[in-house]
Amino acid sequence: MKGKFISFEGSDGAGKTSVLRAIRADLEKQLGAAAVMYTREPGGDHISEQIRQILMDSKNTAMDARTEALLFAAARRQHVVADLKPALAAGKVILCDRYVDSSIAYQGAARHLGEQEVWQINQFAIDGLMPELTIYLDIPTELGLKRIATHRTDEVNRLDKEQLDFYHAVRHSYLRLAEKEPARIKTIDASQSLDQVIADVKAAMHAKFTDLFANEF
Template sequence: MDGKFISFEGPDGAGKTSVMRQVQADLTAQFGDRVMYTREPGGNHIAEEIRQVLFDGQNTDMDGRTEALLFAAARRQHIVSEIVPGLQAGKIILCDRYVDSSIAYQGAGRQLGEEAIWQINQFAIDGLLPQLTIYLDIESELGLNRIAAHRANQVNRLDKEKLTFHQTVRKSYLRLQREHPERIKLIDASQPLSDVINDVESTIHDRFPELFNEKSD
């Protein structure tokens, strides 16, 4: 497939939305409609309906395994409906979360086992991994403080988890980055937003030199 698949990961409050919005704008200025933004869970009408169930604030009694299976189901539909066709069409795909999120949030955070969640998702992704994953790292306390300060009216069911949950999620992300350093690149998300964006775009350019070619020395 001729396209490029870049996922963005990070703990809650890392600033993924702001970073991705600017990256998308800058790439669109260079490549126009070849740039495709999508998200998980979601990305197409079936997966978006699953997202509504997952993030409904009233579903506090949802079983952890049910949650993990719903994420995997949404991911599978997203891949079939959006990601694979986009790659076949030569799109540059920017995906807000992918399989690493399930490993960190359900495998570690929900204590279901990172390997167990990986195996569930092997069936869903059928071997499809991003060529590059941008991991925006931030300490859990700072991330949650950002949520409280800037999007208190958009808090979802997972945002409401205890601090220890978010700390466990972050540790899992850091472990994944150490285990897959060629795919997952760590960016310090505690920096000013402009610095984070610059680091992200430079990292993308390092992997795909034709993207952000103004970053060339």
């Protein structure tokens, strides 16, 4: 596989959407639009997107936690086969909004299914495909939720309705993952200004892949 696989993680309100939009635009200027693939999880091809609709439907509040974890893993498996592996084989730079770490944090920790148990479910789904670099945008939980309440304009989904303890568990899980895998997961302080966060993300990407943003460093 010749491409580069970079995932972006973060608690709600960390600013992933804004950061990814900027990073994608600048990479496309450098490499050309055809060389960069933006994608998201759950989502990707039409099958994964249909699973996403079930997961995010605000009416599905009765969904069992294990059902949720299995649906995320199923969407991920389809995403790997239909989108990620072909893009890597084509030499593209993949910018993926969430991947396995999200399931470990949200379902494993916050849903109390067990981080290791959720990791094992996803091992079957991804068949060894992990990002070479994961950008984790870290933000204090209360600040992240305040940002959502103030700025989010899209439809509130099922996962946006959780309690504060849920989001604390998500953040603490991400921090544990980052401490456990420092070579892959780079933590960025997302409470900074957007411009500074973007600059820090570019620096982390350049440190891993020296050909990315080479004209800026």
